[in-house]
Amino acid sequence: MSPSTLSSPAVAPALDSLIHPIYARLLRMLLQQAAVDGDGVLALAGLDWSTLVSDDRPLPRETIIRLIEAALAASGRPWLGLELGRQAPVSAHGPLGYAAVTARDLSGALQMLARYGAVRNASLAWVMRPVAAGLHLQAVERVEWGRARGFYLDTVVAAMLSVIESALGQRPAGISVDMPLPTPAWAAQYQRFAPVQFRFGQPLLAMTVSAEAARLPCLGADAQAHASACRDCEAALAVLADRSLVQQVSALLAAAPAGAYPGLPAVAQACGLGPRTLMRRLAAEGSSFQLLLDAARRNRALWLLQHTHRSVEEVASELGYQDTSNFSRTVRRWFGCTPGELRRPSASAAREPARPGYT
CATH class of the missing domain: 1.10.10.60 (Homeodomain-like)
Incomplete structure (x- = not known):
């Protein structure tokens, strides 16, 4: 890991280039598993399953907000974002996920998440820098999510922790997460990510990883596969940067x-x-x-x-x-x-x- 600060490329989110539809597909499946009418929730957001499953164009902000609000109302589970992020497999994150899990160690995996996060979610930018405790990733929110913000941030954090677990084969100690949200009544739901420490009421979304955890090797470390995934991520970033x-x-x-x-x-x-x-x-x-x-x-x-x-x-x-x-x-x-x-x-x-x- 270079000691210098690592930032996401300056890719501004576009109305038609925000969040990949695979997360909406996963949400529908999660709702169906919970005996909730997932297709009805999609309809409230102006979506339908046949189109969603065959169209890879990213979903715009207004559609995502409608989908989140409808899913929360239908499920009655305010922690649904945690479940969505937790269940997302590495493949759901495309080349970004593969670049992370094939890195040499957790430090390298976090570099991938910071640099290439926009290829799957253009509404956040990440800045990663070394600190006395280890590594610190700080998020810059580019989009106003309104009442859907809690669900959205829960999903992002749970997905990142899930990728870390997939990369290492374990949930390492030495990770803390700052949440820019008040402590929810259902805070116990976050305990599923133990030994991760959550701190609520913080000014910004951030994750700190201890130096010891950052050095842990990735089980799937593969220099050739990693280089290939990084090339795919760079190509995806170029597409975002070239939009009109x-x-x-x-x-x-x-x-x-x-x-x-x-x-x-x-x-x-x-x-x-x-x-x-x-x-x-x-x-x-x-x-x-x-x-x-x-x-x-x-x-x-x-x-x-x-x-x-x-x-x-x-x-x-x-x-x-x-x-x-x-x-x-x-x-x-x-x-x-x-x-x-x-x-x-x-x-x-x-x-x-x-x-x-x-x-």
Whole structure:
């Protein structure tokens, strides 16, 4: 392990490049095993099994949130994220999983998780650095998950611990996890990962691994297989980095907290460009910042009006409209009907768009 800090590549999450659908497939199977109607849960998120099992395009944020909320409500198990991450096999993580378990030791496996995590989950970035205690991995959350955040973070942590166990053939002592969540009433569920120490109420998601644990050898260490998996991960990262600027800007707008859409200067800065350069490059792709902002608001408005019981005034406010009448006029421009009419089943069926982020 190099003593220098290791960071994930600067790959911004895109609306159509967020989380691989295999985790939704695993969630459906987990629900079915618990005698919960997994297909019904998928339907509430706008998904169906036949498409999900054959389509490898990553799922966008809004779809994932709907899926998590529906799964939690149907199962009545707030620790479901832990179960999902725990049951995910190494193969579920694709080349990232194989790169980790074929590394020489746990230190090398953690380097893989830090560098290539975005190929399976583009909504987190990892920074790994040596500390006095051993190694410290700190997560940077790139996406606002709202009420689905606890489930999401549980899944990430449980999946990482599962990969570590697969790599070493054991659950080593000397691992602690900082959770940026209050201690849940069901905290005992985390004990299944003993001897891992969980600390709740922390400012950031992080994992610390002792120097002794970091030196433990991986059972499947294989230099040739490891190099091959790393090449596949690099190729996957290149695909993420090469996506269009329209996709990058759409991602930033879609991930913005409700009612707090960033302005052109902030988006330009996030993309590493000046405002004029951003406008010029978007124009070259046949779009503009205003068009993309309009699309982000349109998609969120449709979801809120069709899938929540919030009043029109509340939806308008959440989307940043101070004048409800102005919001109503905008909805009519978007969909050809009023917000109230849009909530009627006939109007909803006629205007329901394709899965967000897809054409």
